[in-house]
Amino acid sequence: MVQLTDLQKKLLNDFQRNFPLTPQPYAEIATQLGVTEADVLQALQELNARQFISRIGAIIPPNQIGVSTLAAMAVPENELERVATQINQFNEVNHNYERENTLNLWFVIIANDTTHLENIIQSIEVKTGYDVLRFPLEKEFFIDLSFHLDLTNA
Amino acid sequence: MLDALNLKLLAELAEGLPICSRPYAIIGERLNINETEVIERLKQLQNTGLIKRFGVIVKHASIGYKANAMCVWQIPEAQIDKIAQQLVQFSFVTLCYQRPALPEWQYNLYCMIHGKDKKTVLNQLTLLNETCQLQLFNQQVLFSRRCFKQRGAVYSQN
Incomplete structure (x- = not known):
């Protein structure tokens, strides 16, 4: 169907919250998943380019700001x-x-x-x-x- | 806490965290602060609950979740809380809000269901209606067609 690698599936499901707030977050994710930082960056760039992710970012509840x-x-x-x-x-x-x-x-x-x-x-x-x-x-x-x-x- | 710098920081994040080795340093450069300060500010915004969730934001539709339904019911005011508390127990309900009823749109309870196809979502809606005994209330299901825009909020800084 959409053809995702195992790494991409894990990135989509397991990092929707508590994204690492450390200087090299993608390296930290790579360590958790037993791959290299370059693997993580490449997989996320591809997910982004294929529009499978909107962004890596923050969800702010309504009316918290403005x-x-x-x-x-x-x-x-x-x-x-x-x-x-x-x-x-x-x-x-x-x-x-x-x-x-x-x-x-x-x-x-x-x-x-x-x-x-x-x-x-x-x-x-x-x-x-x-x-x-x-x-x-x-x-x-x-x-x-x-x-x-x-x-x-x- | 919500100083001008935090607003700028959230505006940068609305574009998405850069996908590169030192993303917080990149954001810091744009705001003239260092990487550590970016990280500390984000931690603080998360700890205070202003940021509810920080991470990968999936585009459900492109990942195979084609059916996105906004389900609305017209519920007597006195029953809304109890029913809403039941609805949010279902894992496929991702949002649940009370909104004002208007003369031309008298629904006041809203929830969102994301599913792989319409049939699945309609089955889930049936389950909600049966379990919470909502069959007799006026209701509608509004599936999405085109998405014209989906991005993080942009907060103006004036």
């Missing part, structure tokens, strides 16, 4: 590409998905404060010509984007 909201729009199919592209031009937007529904465009906006957030939403409405529905987080029950991947057939 304010954010989930937002949604109902956009006719033939307008969707244009509208999505316009929304993506805002640096404050970090996720933007088409979903199967009349409300078919769902995106997340992160801003400095509520005024900034409202300004961005209004700019998006003006620029795209469609209304934005706001679904800010009221209560978080669970967020854990680390996730065991079943890669037995990969």
Whole structure:
């Protein structure tokens, strides 16, 4: 299917959290896995180039820094590409998905404060010509984007 | 703790940790601080819980998890907490949030399921509905089609 090496599978599954905070993190991972640092770097570069990983980075829960909201729009199919592209031009937007529904465009906006957030939403409405529905987080029950991947057939 | 430098550090990380031998040194160079300070600041951000998780962020869709479903229910306010606590017991539920109901969208409980295909995810959703007795509540499942953007948050520094 996607054809991953055993090393790549381990890198995908076992280092989603607690990534080494040491001067040579990839060398430390290599030691844990019994390979060389160069092997780890090459495997990760390939995973990155093939877009199997988004990045090595930090997950920050919503509203820890600034304010954010989930937002949604109902956009006719033939307008969707244009509208999505316009929304993506805002640096404050970090996720933007088409979903199967009349409300078919769902995106997340992160801003400095509520005024900034409202300004961005209004700019998006003006620029795209469609209304934005706001679904800010009221209560978080669970967020854990680390996730065991079943890669037995990969 | 959230001084301007930490914001810049998180902005650098939003682009991804460089894949090279001394990645924290590279980030330090961009911010005019040394490698040790980058590492210490990241440890501190992690210890205080601001960074919830630091590591490899997988693109589920390209790795064979093609079906990404946002499941929403309309639940009476008084029952939300209890139901949500049940939902998050399932390992395939990766996010669970309460959001405001609007006149044009009266759902207030959201969870995400990532699965290999739609059939698997729909089976998992059935299991949720049966186990937590949610069949009678209004609900929808919204599978993703195109991903137009997925990246780390960029925090502005003004």
